[in-house]
Amino acid sequence: METLKYKDFGVDIDSGNDFVKILKPLVQNTFNPNVLGGLGGFSGCFEIPKGYKNPILCAATDGVGSKLSLAIEYNKLESIGIDLVAMCVNDLICDFAKPMFFLDYYATHKLIHTDAIKVLNGIVQGCKMADCALIGGETAEMPSIYQKGDFDLAGFAVGIAEKSDILKRQNIQSGDIILGFASSGFHSNGFSLLRGIIQKKSINMLQKIGGQTLIDLILNPTKIYVKDFLQHKTKINALAHITGGGIQENLIRILPENMCAIIDSASIQTPDFFNIFLPYVQQDEAFRVFNMGIGMVIITPKEYVDSILQNSITDKSQPYIIGHIEEGKKEVIIKR
């Protein structure tokens, strides 16, 4: 009788094992003394850092959405892994957690080693930027779900926070200042709409804007704000990662019931290349789908503002004032 092999249906255990051998040294680049053991255990093991009074674990998961399709289409897979890490760790810091470790899920039609290594390299880079260890991951071949050449990514990050820090957003009060940290572009949100515009309006993705092609600008990886957070942590009452839903729907998540956030839209510096897409989107919709140039928002007492503005690590994410807090109904008002 004819017998069948796993390989015949697109799943190659040997090739998967070879792949693990290639990625092992890459992944170990992210290790620190808290990581126990190496790859090949059933789970990734991590020793809880000492020195916390009431340590709380914070966990976040995310993907990169349809940005992935553009990266696949233009065969630019080098930095999509940074996006994946960024989307997760930028959520962690909003709960005052320092990222500890990361795991990734990579599911594809058929494992193409060169592509997977590019993606994984990005994840490793992202982990280094966020100072977290890549302690596990899953690579799955699912030819029945994914089309040839396609794949999807999910990321998972765990951080540690001091319980009293998580509660700090209760300290938000009238007169607090809202600072915005610049985004590096669209980050990883709004890409279904962007791709729709590109297609419907035949946008030339190879046009150059300030020396860079539009496709490179649009695929520029999501900024990781972990170092900014760690630097200014003690001066911050609350942080909001600006993702899907925009400033409005993300900032409201950290407001106390009796506090209102007033944003001065004129103060927001939107990158020039956004203007290629913005004419096709109503302003309200744009503010709801895109970050409009602000990737992370922090709320801080007035007295700390000068110190934060003068002591920021990178000029690229240099924060600036975009609004303030007033007493009132819990809402975010974007003034035009």
Add this chain to the structure above:
Amino acid sequence: METLKYKDFGVDIDSGNDFVKILKPLVQNTFNPNVLGGLGGFSGCFEIPKGYKNPILCAATDGVGSKLSLAIEYNKLESIGIDLVAMCVNDLICDFAKPMFFLDYYATHKLIHTDAIKVLNGIVQGCKMADCALIGGETAEMPSIYQKGDFDLAGFAVGIAEKSDILKRQNIQSGDIILGFASSGFHSNGFSLLRGIIQKKSINMLQKIGGQTLIDLILNPTKIYVKDFLQHKTKINALAHITGGGIQENLIRILPENMCAIIDSASIQTPDFFNIFLPYVQQDEAFRVFNMGIGMVIITPKEYVDSILQNSITDKSQPYIIGHIEEGKKEVIIKR
């Protein structure tokens, strides 16, 4: 000028927000006093349980592979979420970790609430079986990656272990007994091959075997061994979750360098319905792709065997002797 909306390209923020409202009470079913806050924060927060001398965090990620395609094809989505949790938490216990919390990633063509609720209900059930809290998740609409009606799932679980327990596998010695806990079927591995056989050999999935249809037998969710582990924990030197690679490639992962595992294949009770597929697969290949009826393997000193056999929680996963440990080259020998 014509403006475009996110909705026009398959992403509906309002519908996503409605969905979160529906799932909130479901998810809260899994909460325990260690969970801080509710849904809607940027990350899920969990207080570290007290009472560990040297607490180690263990983390695992997995998907359900091509089992998902069969579940979608036959519109039987109720228990695939249990598989997702099982694949992750069964890995955690192999490092002696008690599961604490879980997060899921659900990416789809377009969010169909009824389908998503079925899947999520399964995840909630699985989390309850594993006694872990569902503290976060991501639902993504990616019409450019997923075909109509399709979706993918990734799960992430974090547990806590005592450092000295993780090191227990070093205690494995000659004469130790290898016990197998019955699987509930194929679990979530080998489904690309199974689907290939179903298609190529026109297997009738609606045929009844012992009162159940073949499709129900094959989609029977992966057994969660957390309670078995917690019950026998002190008597166990090591555990191996039998997934892709079978007994051979999973059991070898926990062996010390100078120990050899001898498995008596005749002792293994393979469920009857496996025989519909096994004639089309060489025996070696079958042992490498399928669990052959054993979902979890434990290694235990001889003196504990009787106590474990007599005091098992469920008759369904009743463990039995399938082999023993000998001094020798680190390998797994399956005797026929």
